[in-house]
Each structure stands twice: as C-alpha cells, then as structure tokens.
Amino acid sequence: MNKRVSDKAKRTVSSWLLLLPGVALMSMFTVYPIFKNIYLSFCKTGFRYKVPKWVGTANFSALFADPVFWKVLKNTVAFSLMTVLPSMIIGFLLAIILNSKFRGLRFLRTAYFYPVVMPMIAVACIWRYLYMPENGMFSSLIYSIFHTRIGDLLSRTETVLPALAVMYVWKEIGYVMIFFLSGLQNMSEEYFEAAMIDGGNFWQILTRVTVPLMAPTTLFVTMIEITNSIKLVDHVVILTQGKPNNGSNLLMHYIYQLGYEFFDQGKAAAVTSILLVILLLSSLPRFFNSDRAIHYN
Amino acid sequence: MKKRMISLMLALVMLSCFCGTVANAEKTTDVQFYFAIVAGGALQQTMDAFVSEFNETHPEYKVEMVYTGTNDDNIIKLQAAAQAGTMPQFYVAPYNDLYLLDSLGIISSMDDLVAADEDGEAYIDSFLDSFIRDSYIDDHLISIPFARSCCIFYYNKDAFREVGLDPEVPPVTWDDLVEYAQKLMKTDANGNVERYGFGLCENQGHSQWPYSILTAQNGGVSNSAAGTETYFTSEASINAGQWWVDLHHVYKCVPDYLLAFEDMPNMFIDGKLAMMQHTSGNLTNIYSNADFEVGVALIPYSKIQTSSTGGQCFFMSPDCTPEEREASWRFIRYCTEPEQQARWCAACGYLATVEGAYETDIMKEYMEKVPGVQGALDQLHAGAVTEIATYECHQMWSLVNDYVQAAIMQDMTVEEAMTELQKKADAILSEYR
Amino acid sequence: MRIKNKAAIAVAFLFGALMLIPLLWMIGTAFTETSFKMRIIPNTPFTLDNFKEVFTMIPLGQYYLNTIVIVVLTFSIQFVIITLGGYALARGDFYGEKLVMAIIFMQLIIPNDVLIVPNYLTMVDLKMVDTKLAIMLPFLGSAMGLFLLRQQFKTMPAALTDAARIDGASTMRIIWQIYVPNAKTAYLAFAMISVSYHWNNFLWPLIVTNSVSKRPLTVGLAVFAKSTETALLWGDICACAFVICAPLLILFFIFQKQFINSFASSGIK
Numbered sequence: 001m002n003k004r005v006s007d008k009a010k011r012t013v014s015s016w017l018l019l020l021p022g023v024a025l026m027s028m029f030t031v032y033p034i035f036k037n038i039y040l041s042f043c044k045t046g047f048r049y050k051v052p053k054w055v056g057t058a059n060f061s062a063l064f065a066d067p068v069f070w071k072v073l074k075n076t077v078a079f080s081l082m083t084v085l086p087s088m089i090i091g092f093l094l095a096i097i098l099n100s101k102f103r104g105l106r107f108l109r110t111a112y113f114y115p116v117v118m119p120m121i122a123v124a125c126i127w128r129y130l131y132m133p134e135n136g137m138f139s140s141l142i143y144s145i146f147h148t149r150i151g152d153l154l155s156r157t158e159t160v161l162p163a164l165a166v167m168y169v170w171k172e173i174g175y176v177m178i179f180f181l182s183g184l185q186n187m188s189e190e191y192f193e194a195a196m197i198d199g200g201n202f203w204q205i206l207t208r209v210t211v212p213l214m215a216p217t218t219l220f221v222t223m224i225e226i227t228n229s230i231k232l233v234d235h236v237v238i239l240t241q242g243k244p245n246n247g248s249n250l251l252m253h254y255i256y257q258l259g260y261e262f263f264d265q266g267k268a269a270a271v272t273s274i275l276l277v278i279l280l281l282s283s284l285p286r287f288f289n290s291d292r293a294i295h296y297n
Numbered sequence: 298m299k300k301r302m303i304s305l306m307l308a309l310v311m312l313s314c315f316c317g318t319v320a321n322a323e324k325t326t327d328v329q330f331y332f333a334i335v336a337g338g339a340l341q342q343t344m345d346a347f348v349s350e351f352n353e354t355h356p357e358y359k360v361e362m363v364y365t366g367t368n369d370d371n372i373i374k375l376q377a378a379a380q381a382g383t384m385p386q387f388y389v390a391p392y393n394d395l396y397l398l399d400s401l402g403i404i405s406s407m408d409d410l411v412a413a414d415e416d417g418e419a420y421i422d423s424f425l426d427s428f429i430r431d432s433y434i435d436d437h438l439i440s441i442p443f444a445r446s447c448c449i450f451y452y453n454k455d456a457f458r459e460v461g462l463d464p465e466v467p468p469v470t471w472d473d474l475v476e477y478a479q480k481l482m483k484t485d486a487n488g489n490v491e492r493y494g495f496g497l498c499e500n501q502g503h504s505q506w507p508y509s510i511l512t513a514q515n516g517g518v519s520n521s522a523a524g525t526e527t528y529f530t531s532e533a534s535i536n537a538g539q540w541w542v543d544l545h546h547v548y549k550c551v552p553d554y555l556l557a558f559e560d561m562p563n564m565f566i567d568g569k570l571a572m573m574q575h576t577s578g579n580l581t582n583i584y585s586n587a588d589f590e591v592g593v594a595l596i597p598y599s600k601i602q603t604s605s606t607g608g609q610c611f612f613m614s615p616d617c618t619p620e621e622r623e624a625s626w627r628f629i630r631y632c633t634e635p636e637q638q639a640r641w642c643a644a645c646g647y648l649a650t651v652e653g654a655y656e657t658d659i660m661k662e663y664m665e666k667v668p669g670v671q672g673a674l675d676q677l678h679a680g681a682v683t684e685i686a687t688y689e690c691h692q693m694w695s696l697v698n699d700y701v702q703a704a705i706m707q708d709m710t711v712e713e714a715m716t717e718l719q720k721k722a723d724a725i726l727s728e729y730r
Numbered sequence: 731m732r733i734k735n736k737a738a739i740a741v742a743f744l745f746g747a748l749m750l751i752p753l754l755w756m757i758g759t760a761f762t763e764t765s766f767k768m769r770i771i772p773n774t775p776f777t778l779d780n781f782k783e784v785f786t787m788i789p790l791g792q793y794y795l796n797t798i799v800i801v802v803l804t805f806s807i808q809f810v811i812i813t814l815g816g817y818a819l820a821r822g823d824f825y826g827e828k829l830v831m832a833i834i835f836m837q838l839i840i841p842n843d844v845l846i847v848p849n850y851l852t853m854v855d856l857k858m859v860d861t862k863l864a865i866m867l868p869f870l871g872s873a874m875g876l877f878l879l880r881q882q883f884k885t886m887p888a889a890l891t892d893a894a895r896i897d898g899a900s901t902m903r904i905i906w907q908i909y910v911p912n913a914k915t916a917y918l919a920f921a922m923i924s925v926s927y928h929w930n931n932f933l934w935p936l937i938v939t940n941s942v943s944k945r946p947l948t949v950g951l952a953v954f955a956k957s958t959e960t961a962l963l964w965g966d967i968c969a970c971a972f973v974i975c976a977p978l979l980i981l982f983f984i985f986q987k988q989f990i991n992s993f994a995s996s997g998i999k
Contacts, residue, residue, distance in 0.1 A: 028871075175993060
C-alpha cells in the first residue's frame, strides 16, 4: 500500500517535469488570457489610457445597447448555419461517393480536398476577383450563359453572407468529408448487406442504417465545424470588412475591428468574453462524451 | 620592440578613431523618421534617393528612414515608440489622422520653425492652399503636406461622343451630372446594364470621402476645426445624403450595388463606368490603360465648387532637441522643394504640393504624358476640403460608412441614418470636448 | 455503403470539376497576360511577367523565409513538448492528471485564435510585439498534439517499456528510443496539421507583428492585396497566391493519402 503511494508520488514528480513546458505554455496562452480577458471586459482602454481603467459593466451595457452588436451576433449565427449545414450534408454525400469503387476516385478525392490545404487569405484574394462585379469571373460566366448581370454579390445585404458561405463551404467540405469517410470505412459492410437482403433501397439504407450509425461522427464534426466557422475572420478582412452596413460583420472580425482598428481593447475583450460563452455552450455536448472529444482512429 | 610598435600603432589608430567620432558628433545631427510604405516599388526608390541626396549635400545632418508598412502598422509602431520613449524625430502619416496623433501626444507645432526660418512665411505660402489648409489645428501648423492626392472627376470622352454629348463640355452641376449620367446609361437587349452613367465609392472604408465632398459642395462642414464636433444632421449633410441615395433609386444612373473603391478604376477603363469621382492617384494608371480618350474635369457641384484631398503629411515629434528639430525641418523642406515634389509626383502619382513644382521640366514632361494632372491641379485651385477628421477618426469613418450604406440600401431614411450617426459620433467625441 | 449508380457518379465528377474552377482560374491567370475578360481557361499569351512584378513589388523572398522559419521552429518545439508531455499523460496515474486534461480540453474548446486581445497585451507586457517568437509562442503548447500523442502512446504495449526498464534504461531513453520511433504516423499527422496551420495562419501574425522582416506570407499577401488601387491587379494577385499556395498544394498532390489521413486523425486544424 505504502509502496503504491510512493510510486505514484514519484510518478507525479516526473510526470509534472515532463509536462512542465506544455502546461506552462498552455496556462500562459490559454488559461491566463481567458481570465485576463474577463478582467479586461470591465475596463476602458485606448490611446488615452496608459493602463486599463476599471469601468464596471459599461462595455457590456454599451454593447447590448448597440444594434450593431446584435446584428453581428445574428450574422455569426446565420453564417454558422449557412456553412455548417451545407458542408455537413455535401461532405456526407461526397464521403459516400468516395467510399465506393470506380475509376477516377483519386482525382475526385484531390478535387474535393485540395481547398483545405490552401490558406484562407489566398482563397479570399482569389474569390474577390471571382465575385467582382461586371467583369468578374462569376459575373461574366453567368452573363455568358444566362445573359443576366448579377451585380455585386458582396455588397447586397441579402447576398453577402451566402456569398461568403459558398466560398467557405467550398473550402471546408473536403475537411468535413474525410471525417465521414473514415467513419464509413470503419463501418462493417455487414450492416448494409443485411439491409440490402431485407430489400432496402438506397434511400432507406441511407436514412435507416447509415445516418444513425454515423451519429457520433456527425456530432463531433458539428462541434468542430461550429468552432471553425466562428473563429474564422480572414475572409471578412479581405472580402468585405463587414460591409454593407455591418451586413457581413462577424464576431471575430468585430473583435479585430474594435481592438485593432478602433483601439478599444476593453470593448473587444467584452465581445471576446461573449464569444467564449458561445464556444463553451456549443461544445457542451463534447463534455458529456469527453473521451471522444477528439476523433481518433 | 616589435610588440611595443604594434601597441603604439594600435593606440594611434584607436585615438584617431576616437577623434574622428568626436569630430563627427560635433558636426552631424542624426534624425530618424518613420515612413508608412510597404517596402518595394517606386515610392521606396524615390524616398531612398531623397534621403541619400540630402545626406550627401548636407553633411551636418544625417537622416535615417524606417519603413513602417501600412498606415495601420505605422500608427501602431508610433504608439509603441511613444510608450517606449523611442519616438523618431519626425514621421509621415495620413494628413487626416492629425487628431488621432494628437490624442497620442506625438505631434508638435512647427510655428517656431517657420518663424525662425528666414523665408519661412514664403515657404508656407508656396504650398497649394487646398493642401496646406489641412495642416492646422487651432491655427497652429502641425504638418507639412508631402504625398498628397485629391478626389477628381474622370469621364470617358468616347462615351460622350457616342451618346451625342460634347466631350469638351463636362457636367458642371449636380443636375447636369444626373442628366449626363442618365444619357450615358447603356443597356443590352435583355435589359442588362452595359455601362453605368456615374459612380462614386461606397464600400467599407471609403465612403467618407464622397460624403465629405457632397456635404461641402452643399455648403456644409463635416466637422469642427477642433475635431470634437460633427454636423451630420445639418441640412447640407442630409441633402447631400439624399442626393446620393437618389442617384441609386430615383435617377438610377449609378450601379444598383455599393460600388467598391478598388473596382472603380477597372470598371472605368473597361468602359463600364462613363464618369466617376476617384483619386488623382489613379491618373497614371487610367491614362496608360484606357483605350479611349479620358477627360478630367472639375467635380460637378451643387452650391460650392469643391473636392476633398487625401494623402500623407510630415509630422514632428514633440520630444526632440532644437538641433534635431532643425535637421528634421531641413529634410522636410528638401522633400517639398519644387524639384523633389515634381520627381515624387511623376514617379509615384501623387500631386505635387507646392505650386512651383508644376513649372519644372520633370512635371511638364509628366503632364504631357498624363494630361489629367492639369485637371487635378485645376481642381485644387478651385477648392478641396479636408476629409472628415476628428478624434477617434478610424471609428468615425467606419460609422459614416455604415450609415451611408444603410441609407443607400434604404434600410433607413437619410434623416434617420444621419440622426443615428450623429448620436454615435457624439457618444465617441464627448470624451474629447 | 457503396454507390453503383452511374448518374450519381457523373454528378460526383461534375461537382469535382466545379470545385476545380478557382484553382484553374488562379493558375491560368497567374501565368498569362491579364485581360479584362476573365476566363476559366485564359486565351491570352503565356507570360511570367506577373511573377516578376510581384517579386519586385513585394519582398516575397523575405516573407517566404519568415514563414519557413516560423513553421519549422514551431513544429520542432512542439515536437519536443508534446513528446515529453504525451508520454507522461499516456503513462498516467499521477496527482494532477485531471487538471492537465482539463487544461487540454480548455484549449481544444477555446482555440488561441479567439484570445487575440489578451494574448496581444501579454506580448506587449513581455515586450515581444513585432517578433517571430510572438507569432509562435501561443501555439507551442499544443493541446491537440499532446492529446494525439497520448492516444498514440497508450496503444503501445507495456511489455516494451518493462523490458527496457529492467535493462536499466532511463525515462528519456525509453521515450526517444522506444516511444518516438513507434509513433511515426501520429507525428506525421501532427506535422502536417501543424505545418499547414502555421503556413496559413493570418490574424494573429497580422496583429502581433508590423515589420516586413517578421511577417509571414499570408500577411504579406493581404497587405499587398489591400494596399494597391491600380487596375488589372488580378494577374499579380493570382501570381502571389500561387506562390503562397504552391508548396502545400504540391505536397498535397504527392502525399495525398497521408495528408487526408493526418487531417482525419485530428479534430483540429
């Protein structure tokens, strides 16, 4: 008994020594900033303040009273919906296709996945010209086929978020697809054969066998995708800077804008605190199943 | 013996080095300045040339330049330098950031230098009025116009001819402009617009420019001279906004979307925009790429003929010795001599800030290649106001953009938008009053 | 579940072709003379002028070097940190294990990318703004890497280490000579994720640096794309984007399977 305890004590010392650099860095740049951020949320900062000045809940009440904040919040939710759902559905269908066997699979896998390895900044720079009005790529393409001008998709309230979402989904489906693909590949073919013998058609097999079996993967991918779509900001910086009238301003971009364009880091911290709450809430399902927090084959 | 000789020689060498530095230290005053450009290109080459020429011809001074990247980077670096006590003696920054720089405590008046200089007054008088006017806070000179530009009116003469307008008679008033623009609209068989009559920039980060112009043309002012008040709800401002919105929804002679500053030159060169308000910085680009005859004219106005300026100025840091101030002043004066301004203008596409530059051979040659420069100069003579400049100007510009866009998209009426905008502006500026 | 339907396969190919449009357009535009009429397959003559222009207009060489330094250093340091930590976590059974796991989960849920404001102020306090180290620091303690290695090390049979221990091998020797060589796939996976993440990272480097000598390619491209107002820029932008994307794309085309498996084996990019 005594030996076991001293064994564990010894192991504790060596374990902590081994973990020291990792834990120190994580504490410094993940744990500490979370608390620091909460503190900053209650401060006023800017050019005129050498040190942050405590102002209580002023930042939050200013935010809650500002329609722009609510608009940004709404945009963020809308953008998440517009990106997560389509990329999940398309990614899932593509995974089913890639799980089959036919000539040209390698080509398709490349075509579906390559955007994932490109920097979002480069992607956004290219898509800016694809979306450019009048002589832009899509505009000319659509004009040559349908003889109609689509104008500037990035400057209309109704089209700007969907346009950003299309680009995002294009970049992201390959990433979603591979999780479903590995999920499918880990699934025994017997399930499907049994269902096939029972006379199920494709649609029945899909809805009654595949989808339920893929539920854990789906949950996991949803979590990741929500986080990814929330934390991304590169596309807004390059393509719209939030125009028109904050119609494409998303939380992360709003934080960047407040903190580094308007030099109001207190308010930026307040928005960050709200974002932290959103991230925590959206990952609650992961807590209930913590050993699967990372999808690991 | 040999050893002693060597040490003696070493001592002599060291002594002479020491004397050399002492002598130099007595003679030269070292100054450093920050310049907001991304390294590379004509800007850097020309500025490098100015620095080395100045250092050669003025052995008593030594100027060192530090590239600080974009304007945003420049501000952040200046802020960091101010906090760390490593401020450069002077720097180049956007002219309308002056109140922002003031709130950082990093500007100083150059009145003393003008007064001390034998031809100080004449020097200041040599600048174009439209440019030097932007350089004052409370009648104190706080900047020297250097890399400046102006919003000018471009039009496509071939398109004018095509629709039976005289290409030598550009529109003068807002009413003319609307009439011309409507005539210049061209649609294809399916009703798609092939060419828009007119365009001004409306996307994020740029619509404060046309806003300032339209308001000033209407006889209004955007902000107080102290940078602490804005007048968005004035009649001039609201009418200007209304006319802008009407261009979209009543006269229908501009694109039915928010036109992006960066897209406009392309659209103009491609013949998709018949007339536009844009920066003089695009003159070279447009003259060398358009395959039609380009015209540059005064911006059509309602009550007052005016445009708005842009670009960067030299500012001086408050914490430097009189010698350093003198050295900085000499260099700033060197860069704003007619010859240098002409070179800067011809190489980089800015408008020379001193009247004399336009008489130089370099400039004459350049203006032969890009005749529109004359049009820009005419605009500067006719008038150009400061773009909205207040404390917290970045936030202010962003707000103006938001509400101009809201009004154009008819999310709210112009009056509502301007009222909301004024409320937000007051909330920001009240701290500074 | 497999697809045999010909129509479905045709749709899959059509979709694949659509996915390729931006890439084809980028490459086509980068290598041809720019024209106002954009086409997926350009019909203007081949040229390398766009690349020449980009290389004279922006210090791409410097940006490239910065990115490579950042990517290589980041991964090397991460490699050491996650190996040591991953071993301790896989061995488990020590006081405070739950706390460490909690910290790891915290980073998995709240990625450092959203903590830009407090982390920036920390860098100000540390006087490290505008250094390459500041770009790397927040990512060096990688929760994902630790977790990945913990899982991988856990699958190793205890017999392996027991034998070594009896032979008198130290913990360090056990880690570097037994654990590391046997976890190649996990390392490869993490390397690919780490490299592509830091090659592509933008917002944090943008905020924490402001000099050409420290900034990575992504920031260089963004600054270039936003700083110019001249016409017909898309040829230059495409050339620049191509230069930035090329290394990862080429690696991906060659090591496609490994890339895909790497991404699949992690939850975080």
